[in-house]
Amino acid sequence: MMNVPVLVFASYADAFGARTVDVPVPLPCTVADVVSAMRALPGGHRLPGHVLVAVNHAYAKPGTAVDHGDEVALIPPVAGG
Amino acid sequence: MMNVPVLVFASYADAFGARTVDVPVPLPCTVADVVSAMRALPGGHRLPGHVLVAVNHAYAKPGTAVDHGDEVALIPPVAGG
């Protein structure tokens, strides 16, 4: 298992009490694996049923691969403008 | 017959060679009477078949009355913006 640092924002940052969460996952893995692992962490129960994830600054799918050096972020419902 | 001063703009001012044209009409008369009289004046042949007229800063119909003190203007096709 590796600890992948995952960026969290807004209400998700409040849920985890941090801006970055170290998530234990085997690498390489998928976006879905990262989200599943995060649900098991303290505060993870506050994530909604569907969570958007970005890998390297682009929206990713559940099956998108995550490996060493990728920048992973959870994207709460956006509200710009 | 009275001389009614009629304001002309843009291409119509070029047609009459003036910004104001004194138009001989009996008063009261109608907008249509004013336009007919203007067609007979020097330059009046350059007016198009349909001419928009404003009376007191509002678009008028051919039957709109024109009397002493009314501000009459011919409105060429507008091109603001």
Added chain:
Amino acid sequence: MTSPERGALVEIVGSAIDLHRLVAHVQHDGIGAIATFLGTVRDLNDGRHVTGIDYEAYQPMAEAEMRAIAAELGVQWEGLSVAMVHRVGTLAVGDVSVAIACAHARRAPAADAMRTAIEALKVRVPIWKREHYVDGEWTWVDPTLRAVAP
């Protein structure tokens, strides 16, 4: 911040238009969106190279028509704030000829009203323009003779 009840800013002006003045006029604490439109003199029109445009207005009627447009927009979109300013005189390529600002609590009315305002201005407000071309020729532009997309 100003009150939402203030009237429209409507003017024919003889010098450069300051967009900030229009934005400041329509802005107040109750609005969430401001849509603006700037018309500028472009270097090419109907395939001819333009060097400048003379704008002429029948000022009292032009301002009356713009006030009427603003009033109609305010009926269609309640709570709308409007500013419309048109410049006259000799303009060079790149100069702003007209500026419109529409503000509303929500963005859709602000944007729709802005678009409606410029379309109405172009068909109703007594303003004319004489385009000058690089070859020395000029013409009074007559939009009724053209079939060019807006």
Added chain:
Amino acid sequence: MTSPERGALVEIVGSAIDLHRLVAHVQHDGIGAIATFLGTVRDLNDGRHVTGIDYEAYQPMAEAEMRAIAAELGVQWEGLSVAMVHRVGTLAVGDVSVAIACAHARRAPAADAMRTAIEALKVRVPIWKREHYVDGEWTWVDPTLRAVAP
């Protein structure tokens, strides 16, 4: 005047947005219309009295998404110039949170692109806002939970 080929101006900023800078960026001699949008913090949202908003962005991705939106607009409307700037940090009622400017030879593409840009920004760009209310409460705004007209 600048060249029409310059790229889009896309930025997340931490201080007041200068609309003139966006307008200057998109303006060049070939354009005849500039449509702009300003989003401002309003004093009432969903019936609650707002005292201010904290905006937060995932900056590199937000700028990447705005660049992607600008590129897509440029494909849809050839010759379009685009500027999009969003502010982050603590904003008061009346402050401008986002500014967009779209310039084109003709007014319809400029206006349509502006409208498309703000709609795309609101659904794609990773920016969040925490509204503060007069009663001292606050909430992260989640547009997916609401059915309010734009």
